[in-house]
Amino acid sequence: xxxxxxxxxxxxxxxxxxxxxxxxxxxxxxxxxxxxxxxxxxxxxxxxxxxxxxxxxxxxxxxxxxxxxxxxxxxxxxxxxxxxxxxxxxxxxxxxxxxxxxxxxxxxxxxxxxxxxxxxxxxxxxxxxxxxxxxxxxxxxxxxxxxxxxxxxxxxxxxxxxxxxxxxxxxxxxxxxxxxxxxxxxxxxxxxxxxxxxxxxxxxxxxxxxxxxxxxxxxxxxxxxxxxxxxxxxxxxxxxxxxxxxxxxxxxxxxxxxxxxxxxxxxxxxxxxxxxxxxxxxxxxxxxxxxxxxxxxxxxxxxxxxxxxxxxxxxxxxxxxxxxxxxxxxxxxxxxxxxxxxxxxxxxxxxxxxxxxxxxxxxxxxxxxxxxxxxxxxxxxxxxxxxxxxxxxxx
Numbered sequence: 001x002x003x004x005x006x007x008x009x010x011x012x013x014x015x016x017x018x019x020x021x022x023x024x025x026x027x028x029x030x031x032x033x034x035x036x037x038x039x040x041x042x043x044x045x046x047x048x049x050x051x052x053x054x055x056x057x058x059x060x061x062x063x064x065x066x067x068x069x070x071x072x073x074x075x076x077x078x079x080x081x082x083x084x085x086x087x088x089x090x091x092x093x094x095x096x097x098x099x100x101x102x103x104x105x106x107x108x109x110x111x112x113x114x115x116x117x118x119x120x121x122x123x124x125x126x127x128x129x130x131x132x133x134x135x136x137x138x139x140x141x142x143x144x145x146x147x148x149x150x151x152x153x154x155x156x157x158x159x160x161x162x163x164x165x166x167x168x169x170x171x172x173x174x175x176x177x178x179x180x181x182x183x184x185x186x187x188x189x190x191x192x193x194x195x196x197x198x199x200x201x202x203x204x205x206x207x208x209x210x211x212x213x214x215x216x217x218x219x220x221x222x223x224x225x226x227x228x229x230x231x232x233x234x235x236x237x238x239x240x241x242x243x244x245x246x247x248x249x250x251x252x253x254x255x256x257x258x259x260x261x262x263x264x265x266x267x268x269x270x271x272x273x274x275x276x277x278x279x280x281x282x283x284x285x286x287x288x289x290x291x292x293x294x295x296x297x298x299x300x301x302x303x304x305x306x307x308x309x310x311x312x313x314x315x316x317x318x319x320x321x322x323x324x325x326x327x328x329x330x331x332x333x334x335x336x337x338x339x340x341x342x343x344x345x346x347x348x349x350x351x352x353x354x355x356x357x358x359x360x361x362x363x364x365x366x367x368x369x370x371x372x373x374x375x376x377x378x379x380x381x382x383x384x385x386x387x388x389x390x391x392x393x394x395x
Contacts, residue, residue: 048374055213155192254302
């Protein structure tokens, strides 16, 4: 039976979009290069849609991926009182070119920098609600500071606040706002002569294209980010951002089923991580040997090598202070691989661990929802807590 009592699952949305385009399932299969049997099973709700399948179908149907996944999940956002935090962020992003605000008296630059770092830490600790509540005021203060006392340092501060806006809006599913935040980030980074921040912006744009299923464009952006980094001084900062770009490129190549390219990028990231060691707090990218290991799991799953992904996941041992947001994301990806290998109990345990580590993030994670749907469709005996988990997700 379908995995959602309301019918509002990804498969149902795909079916609705297909009918709007007046396409048969076979016609959609031809356009998307997704097999007819996969489309049939996904629409019926008996098979979860992988990110690559969703991306391919979204391109063929000429709709955003979020239209098929149902993001942002407004009912849940309202329940968590997060929906009201988005409009102030939107307004703060919109005043970037208006100069200093006479109604804003910013704190000293050093204090604002400390606050900006604290918000990055909140996001990594997955306290998205608290970060989102504090972010608009900090953006307004940083904007006024950048205009009133312009310097590389003040512009870089502003770029950092825009980066946090990207992180928050992405995790809550507001793709329109995360794109705006990235544009603002690049605008401020250029004024602050911050090549690493400009390069990070290309990396984050590449991730946006990854989510939208446009992998070639994402790879182009990674290449541009690496080119921008050539302007930066050599050192750990440049190495960390370079390594993270290679990790992003590896996932993009995996999504395109280019195993050779993916392995090449992973190998280069691993080489850099061996030099930098754990460097999770450099621009809060979580880069280091552990991040290389969890990206290897991601890449194997993207290559549909699920057995190898599950085996590789067993080798990951994250330090106790590793960012909870990144670790929760990893457990969500492991759960997907475990589902596809038939380890349903282990998959649900991984979803529960993701929730324990990062409840706000996990609730709005599309992979979590697809994996839960797949577990429901597997018709296996799962504990009563499985139903409770679905209610918590809003499914």
